Amino acid sequence: MNAPSSDLPADAEEVRRLLDAQDYLADQGTSTAIYLSLRLGLPLLLEGEPGVGKTAAAKVLAQALRVPLIRLQCYEGLSASEALYDWNYQRQLLSIRLAEARHERLSEADLFSEEYLLERPILRCVRYDGPASPVLLIDEIDRADDEFEALLLEFLGEGSVTVPELGTFTARRPPVVVLTSNRTRDLHDALRRRCLYHWLEFPSAERAVEILRRTVPHANVALIESASRFVGHVRTLDVDKAPGVAEVIDWVSALAAIGATALVREEVLATLSALAKTPDDRDLVAEAADSFAFG
Structure with missing residues (x-):
């Protein structure tokens, strides 16, 4: 492959500024990981708890670089025909019938040609012909089967996809390429070796406040600060699903939507649906609201 484009950010600080302009507040570790991925031309594997901003990082990166985002959402049973490429079987069948009607014969090469190739996200990324590479988001790779990881190795290592009928x-x-994982299962070493790696932490209290001020500008600062402190307390409890950044943004948005200007117990209980995602967690958060020092 050719060298990375000279239009890429000059350093990690420029990456941070580009993301900041899109209202994504990246810390030094995240900015550096993204910069190195761009500069070295290596895939970046982002792991972390659900809701800490892994998927958002890829989306915002595409916006910051002004390139298309191609997304592959992973799930159990994901196959090559859904991720890499497939053939347009209906069109092939139609061509066979037309050839028969004309008393013509079609060879295998005639049927398995570019004309019938269907690009799925990974092949679409490889064959993209724009002025700069798109961002390919392989989201929640840990949800896919072990076998799917093996299908990715050629692409992750060489930036290529082999179609037996047409070549490489x-x-x-x-x-x-940005891969995300919630670490619901361990990924294979072969995949990890082909990627740069970064663990995305839940933000500090100060960064959480700044993120909320950007994403929920209609909420007042006192409400945001109290909500951030309360979420920090909830995350120390034995909850099933610790609230991530996405849940906190939804929760503060819900508080603002009901007209809350300061955090009090009654409004915490009224908006639990945005913060707690299981019955047990609802009970724990409600108990925490009973004893938490608001204000």
Whole structure:
């Protein structure tokens, strides 16, 4: 593959500024990981708890670089025909019938040609012909089967996809690839070795406040600060699903929607649906609201 484009950010600080302009507040570790991924042309594996901003990082990166985002959502049973490429079987069948009507014969090469190839997200990324590489988001790779990881190795290591009937397609420049994982299962070493790695932490209290001020600007600062402290307390409890950044944003938005200007027990209970995601967690958060020092 060719070298990375000279239009890429000059350093990690420029990455941070670009993301900041899109209202994504990245810390130094995240900015550096993204910069190195871009500069070295290597995939970036982002792991962390659900809701800490892994998927958002890829989306915002595409916006910051002004390139398309191609997303592959992973799930159990995901196959090559859904992720890499497939053939347009209906069109092939139609061509066979037309050839029969004309008393013509079609060879296998005639049927398995570019004309019938269906690009799925990964092959679409490899064959993208724009001025700069798109961002390919392989989201929640830990939800896919072990076998699917093996299908990714050629692409992650070489930026290429082999279609047996047509040959190997290789990206003209290193693709920008972000994989995310909630760590519901361990990923294989072969996949990890092909990626740069970064663990995305839940933000500090100060960063959480700044994120909320950006994403929920109609909520007042006192409410945001109290909500951030309360969530920090909830995350120390034995909850089934610790609230992530996404849940906190939804919760503060819900508080603002009901007209809350300061955090009090009654309004915590009224908006539990945005913060607690299991019956046990609802009970724990309600108990925490009974004893928490608001104000």
